[in-house]
Amino acid sequence: MTHDELLAKIVNYPDSILFAQYYRALRAIAELHKPSGGWFCDACANPNDEVIYPCPTIQAIEKELL
Numbered sequence: 001m002t003h004d005e006l007l008a009k010i011v012n013y014p015d016s017i018l019f020a021q022y023y024r025a026l027r028a029i030a031e032l033h034k035p036s037g038g039w040f041c042d043a044c045a046n047p048n049d050e051v052i053y054p055c056p057t058i059q060a061i062e063k064e065l066l
Contacts, residue, residue: 001062003034003053009065026061033057 001009010027035053036042044051054062 001054003030003058006030006058006062006065010061029057030061 007027007030010023010030033041033043033053033055036045039053040050041053041055041058044055044057
């Protein structure tokens with residue numbers, strides 16, 4: 001799944017204020033963990049280790065959304 005497809009799946013369903021807050025938080029995490037140049041996760045990469053996208057965080061979100 002592409003990063004844009006993942007963000008499209010995280011839709012804010014305003015059933016309640018609490019659910020809306022959870023969806024906003026989940027979407028913020030997904031937006032932070034975006035691919036850099038298509039290969040590495042921006043949020044997980046550091047000078048010593050570049051994490052291939054999708055990183056474990058995005059993989060966990062995708063697993064639960066399927």
